[in-house]
Amino acid sequence: MAEELNAPRASAEKGHPSQAASDEPIRARNVLKILTAAVEIFSRKGLDGARIVEIAKASGLPKGNVYYYFSSKEEIYNAAIDRLIHSWDDAFRHISADREPGEAIEAYIRAKLDHARENAAETRLFANEILQGAVHLSTEARDHMRTVTSEKARVIDIWAMAGKIEKVDARHLFILLWSATQFYAEFEALACDALHVSQLKVADYNLAAKTITETVLRGLLTRPS
Amino acid sequence: MAEELNAPRASAEKGHPSQAASDEPIRARNVLKILTAAVEIFSRKGLDGARIVEIAKASGLPKGNVYYYFSSKEEIYNAAIDRLIHSWDDAFRHISADREPGEAIEAYIRAKLDHARENAAETRLFANEILQGAVHLSTEARDHMRTVTSEKARVIDIWAMAGKIEKVDARHLFILLWSATQFYAEFEALACDALHVSQLKVADYNLAAKTITETVLRGLLTRPS
DNA sequence: AAAAAACTTGACCAGATTGTCAACTTCTTT
DNA sequence: AAAGAAGTTGACAATCTGGTCAAGTTTTTT
Secondary structure, eight states, rough: OSSSSSHHHHHTTTTOOSSSSSHHHHHHHHHHHHHHHHHHEEEHHHHHHHHHHHHHHHHHSOOHHHHOOOOOHHHHHHHHHHHHHHHHHHTTTTOOOSSHHHHHHHHHHHHHHHHHTTTTTHHHHHHHHTTTSTTTHHHHHHHHHHHHHHHHHHHHHHHHHTSOOOOOOOOEEEEEEEHHHHHHHHHHHHHHHHHHHHHHHHHHHHHHHHHHHHHHHHHOOOOOO | OOOOOSSHHHHHHTTTSSSSSSHHHHHHHHHHHHHHHHHHHHHHHHHHHHHHHHHHHTTTSSSHHHHHHSSHHHHHHHHHHTHHHHHHEEETTTTTTTHHHHHHHHHHHHHHHHHHTHHHHHHHHHHHHHHTTTTTTTTHHHHHHHHHHHHHEEEHHHHHTTSSBOOHHHHHHHHHHHHHHHHHTOOOOOHHHHHSSSSHHHHHHHHHHHHHHHHHHHHOOOOOO
16 A cells, blocks of 8 residues: 555666666665665664664755655665675575585685674664564565575584584574674674774784684584594 | 752662662562563663653553653663673673683583573663664773673683683683673574574573583683693 | 652643655656 | 656654653551
8 A cells, every 4th residue: 555656666666677777877876875874774773763864864865855765764674674685695605515614614704704894784784673573574584594594504414424523503503603703793882892992903803703713613623533 | 950850769769778679669669660661672672762651551650650760761771771780790700710611611601591591681682782882881881891801801811821721812702602692582583593493492592502512612622632 | 647758640742753745956758 | 959757855744752740649657
């Protein structure tokens, strides 16, 4: 209902995928401005806490213009959330049965940390959404994450059965890795306090990667003793 | 300014610590009701996202009554936040130089996980506050946490110098332990999906403790090889 | 039991917030 | 260059929200 408003929007909603940004420069640019600002604000305040004037101001557009592209705050939020899911898979791709567990897990940790650092706002937004109970995550998105997790858990099991790593609960292991790699972006204020720095730099992320990798891998890899 | 309103409140604000709940049954009971409800709501929505009518409803008191005990939403929030800090130290007490690192760290992990499970709402509230930039954490609270962290980091260093554990960056190690132990309470929805359960039970927490402990300790403890 | 203090409550207010819209400007098409 | 589509904008309305308060009830004190 009320989906037919803002007619021009609909025409571009599921536009021909062959024609990208240059096809609709103004719309694409402004939608991007809005979503970028929205991710930043939503990631700190959540859906209910964010004020759309704040998003409008951060995007450099007047409020009325924001409503030209999106019909409600929820719609902006959902659009922002939808973009998060795909980033889930990327790092996970490293967990593959045909690789050696040591380098695969190290690569995974690095990829996760890099992603969190380079997409801190998105990472926080995701955290915020889960904190609130994942109410706005589509069931498809959750199903997808579940499926990928199961798939990758089997890789861990295969490595364990092959004697390449110690026996470990794969799902809890993933949680251990997720939590550690996302922490620095999500709880930057706390990490800064703990590390006695005023701002996380690349060096801090490198030492984080080293600490996580060494600690976990040393505990995981079987040794030819 | 405007601090003199609600006069009776002030009289009990810093009341004689010798007389506890039974001294002011009604006030103590209602303040507790409000704070309990507030922690639950704030932990999901944050300061700006929470509606005080919602807190009022959850506490079973009419809104006007809530304002009889607290003069603003911020005051409720700060009161809720203040209670979090002390729980910080409790688990940390296990990290002590005169204990064996293996059992000390295991006890620490267990204590942290237990605390997160038993105080899920508080744990989420803390996470939410840090996510938003820790703006409402008093500087004393942050200083305290920093101090305790430094103190305990030295214990790790002592263990490492004594050759009892591998060399590791103590602060990043703590972050690894914090993130893993808090994850289950903060991101329960995600953990449930990952573990293929609809609700976390004690058994899940036990397996979490086992996985974290074994993985980290196996990677940390030096072996008499 | 009377008075005072503590507590309760729903109605109310002012400002904030979401969402609308008509008039306007800019871009695209022909 | 004309016409139509797309985009812009500030003003506006309806609702929501934080916070107040006066009038009432209950509890405590004397």
